[in-house]
Amino acid sequence: MLTVRVNNTDYQADVTPDTPLLWVLRDVLGLTGTKFGCGIAECGACTVHLDGKAVRACSLPVGLLNGRPVTTIEGIGNDPLAQAVQKAWMDIDVVQCGYCQPGQIMSAIALLRDNPHPTDTDIDAAMSGNICRCGTYLRIRQAIHNAAGLSA
Amino acid sequence: MIVLPLAKRLITTAITGLAVTCLTLAACQPATAASPDHPDPATIARGQYLARLADCEACHTAPGGMPFAGGRPFEIPGMGTLYASNITPDPASGIGAWSDDEFVRAVRAGISPGWKHLYPAMPYQDYARMTPDEIRAIRAYLTTIKPVARKPPANAIRFPFSIRAIMIGWNLFNGPSSSYPDDPSHTPQWNRGRTLVEGPGHCAECHSPRNLTMGTSHSHAYAGAITAGWTAYNLSSDLKSGLGSWSDEALNAYLTTGHANGHGTAAGPMAEVISYSLRFMTQSDRAAMITYLRSLAPQPSAESQDHSAGPTQAALARGASLFAGACSGCHLTTGAGRQIDFATISGASTLKDPDGHNLIQVILEGSQLTTDQGQISMPRFGAGYSDGDLSDIAAYTLLTLGKTRPAFDTNAVSTIKNSK
Numbered sequence: 001m002l003t004v005r006v007n008n009t010d011y012q013a014d015v016t017p018d019t020p021l022l023w024v025l026r027d028v029l030g031l032t033g034t035k036f037g038c039g040i041a042e043c044g045a046c047t048v049h050l051d052g053k054a055v056r057a058c059s060l061p062v063g064l065l066n067g068r069p070v071t072t073i074e075g076i077g078n079d080p081l082a083q084a085v086q087k088a089w090m091d092i093d094v095v096q097c098g099y100c101q102p103g104q105i106m107s108a109i110a111l112l113r114d115n116p117h118p119t120d121t122d123i124d125a126a127m128s129g130n131i132c133r134c135g136t137y138l139r140i141r142q143a144i145h146n147a148a149g150l151s152a
Numbered sequence: 153m154i155v156l157p158l159a160k161r162l163i164t165t166a167i168t169g170l171a172v173t174c175l176t177l178a179a180c181q182p183a184t185a186a187s188p189d190h191p192d193p194a195t196i197a198r199g200q201y202l203a204r205l206a207d208c209e210a211c212h213t214a215p216g217g218m219p220f221a222g223g224r225p226f227e228i229p230g231m232g233t234l235y236a237s238n239i240t241p242d243p244a245s246g247i248g249a250w251s252d253d254e255f256v257r258a259v260r261a262g263i264s265p266g267w268k269h270l271y272p273a274m275p276y277q278d279y280a281r282m283t284p285d286e287i288r289a290i291r292a293y294l295t296t297i298k299p300v301a302r303k304p305p306a307n308a309i310r311f312p313f314s315i316r317a318i319m320i321g322w323n324l325f326n327g328p329s330s331s332y333p334d335d336p337s338h339t340p341q342w343n344r345g346r347t348l349v350e351g352p353g354h355c356a357e358c359h360s361p362r363n364l365t366m367g368t369s370h371s372h373a374y375a376g377a378i379t380a381g382w383t384a385y386n387l388s389s390d391l392k393s394g395l396g397s398w399s400d401e402a403l404n405a406y407l408t409t410g411h412a413n414g415h416g417t418a419a420g421p422m423a424e425v426i427s428y429s430l431r432f433m434t435q436s437d438r439a440a441m442i443t444y445l446r447s448l449a450p451q452p453s454a455e456s457q458d459h460s461a462g463p464t465q466a467a468l469a470r471g472a473s474l475f476a477g478a479c480s481g482c483h484l485t486t487g488a489g490r491q492i493d494f495a496t497i498s499g500a501s502t503l504k505d506p507d508g509h510n511l512i513q514v515i516l517e518g519s520q521l522t523t524d525q526g527q528i529s530m531p532r533f534g535a536g537y538s539d540g541d542l543s544d545i546a547a548y549t550l551l552t553l554g555k556t557r558p559a560f561d562t563n564a565v566s567t568i569k570n571s572k
Contacts, residue, residue: 059491131477
């Protein structure tokens with residue numbers, strides 16, 4: 001049994017330590033807001049926060065969490081910065097099909113937490129690991145700028 | 153044949169002795185007694201440890217194949233392809249029909265039954281430093297492996313190297329000595345370390361350059377060398393390119409887990425050595441190995457052979473944007489691990505080599521490392537990106553994360569692929 005702290009709640013998961021966090025979130029805890037995309041940290045769909053930093057849950061063995069807290073898309077509703085990002089997303093209808101968007105939003109929040117007023121270059125560098133096959137990149141970039149203004 | 157009657161007499165004596173002991177001790181359980189056919193658990197465990205130190209499994213297992221069943225190809229430049237033999241206990245395809253003495257001679261002298269001389273890709277010249285008793289323990293362990301009835305492919309070796317007797321000549325220059333006594337001017341720990349490094353560990357086979365007869369160089373011992381496209385780095389105490397800049401702590405962590413902060417993570421053939429062999433070493437053996445490695449005379453690494461102009465600004469810019477998309481998912485843009493420490497590549501020797509040998513190899517082929525915390529892998533990128541893209545990623549990585557000016561250009565990956 002491993003203890004995993006997700007969204008401020010401790011969960012017991014009966015998995016081997018090399019199980020990727022994403023499998024625990026989706027298949028064991030039923031937190032399906034975090035998506036599976038590529039499984040090799042190439043697409044960003046499974047992005048969650050570990051100690052506030054954006055990480056790819058598909059490539060993080062739960063045995064290496066060592067008690068560090070995880071936040072998923074389900075757990076960000078009360079955070080003012082996250083609320084600003086969500087509002088910015090809705091204001092300009094960033095989402096098209098939506099599959100990559102939980103990952104995009106988690107990466108955007110982590111970026112703004114480290115860098116409250118990112119330039120286009122900062123945004124491109126931080127968001128490059130999050131792929132959107134609908135091509136919403138320009139709206140994502142705009143929404144991040146807008147959220148930076150909202151949360152300022 | 154003096155051996156057989158003697159052995160028979162010894163066994164008879166042993167049985168008589170056992171019977172007497174059994175009569176004396178009512179609680180004696182003959183089922184646990186050791187015999188040549190049924191080695192005792194302690195010998196098997198010792199043999200398994202020695203087999204791991206000698207890293208038998210890595211070479212004697214084909215990619216995705218059954219353990220110890222052989223079939224792994226070894227391409228020897230100018231000679232052809234050798235296939236590792238099946239060393240499972242299967243009598244026809246493996247070594248089940250060999251006597252212990254035949255096994256000892258094959259491992260220590262490179263001569264298998266029928267006076268068949270082995271090629272020194274099997275490092276018998278190093279394994280000779282293990283005692284016959286130790287080799288017999290390895291044999292005892294190998295008898296417990298699942299037999300696999302499959303012959304590896306026949307070697308495809310060019311004439312005149314196809315004549316195995318040539319190895320008699322090779323052995324005169326490079327072959328095993330009859331004994332390797334401890335050096336009394338050094339500590340027992342140093343001597344143990346020397347045995348581990350020069351014997352079962354056979355580190356020099358990859359980490360020392362080759363001499364004219366393709367033996368390992370003694371004059372440039374452990375100065376580093378390229379084998380099968382991968383650089384085995386300088387292990388000498390050279391401060392710039394050897395282990396001189398490593399702390400004991402870092403060496404200990406690297407040999408245990410394949411990763412040391414500030415030195416990156418083992419990849420390619422070294423990841424195999426960690427996975428199958430070094431991570432099983434006892435703490436005292438690891439300390440002994442470090443003591444001996446520390447004593448290796450400093451040797452400068454060979455200078456870069458590549459004199460191309462290096463990457464253009466456009467290539468580096470392309471590398472930067474590709475890195476952000478393809479690599480930063482695990483290595484951030486700083487070279488620090490995003491998810492796990494194993495992905496922290498800052499400080500790795502691979503990022504200081506201007507030729508980028510291992511950097512390009514690991515990008516093309518990926519890497520697999522088995523640790524006590526599970527499998528750590530880097531996917532292969534060779535199939536998903538163009539050769540030019542991969543060269544540019546490598547050039548950018550070397551320059552920004554390794555602060556090393558690349559001595560290669562956009563054609564580097566194509567050149568490597570074409571040379572295979």
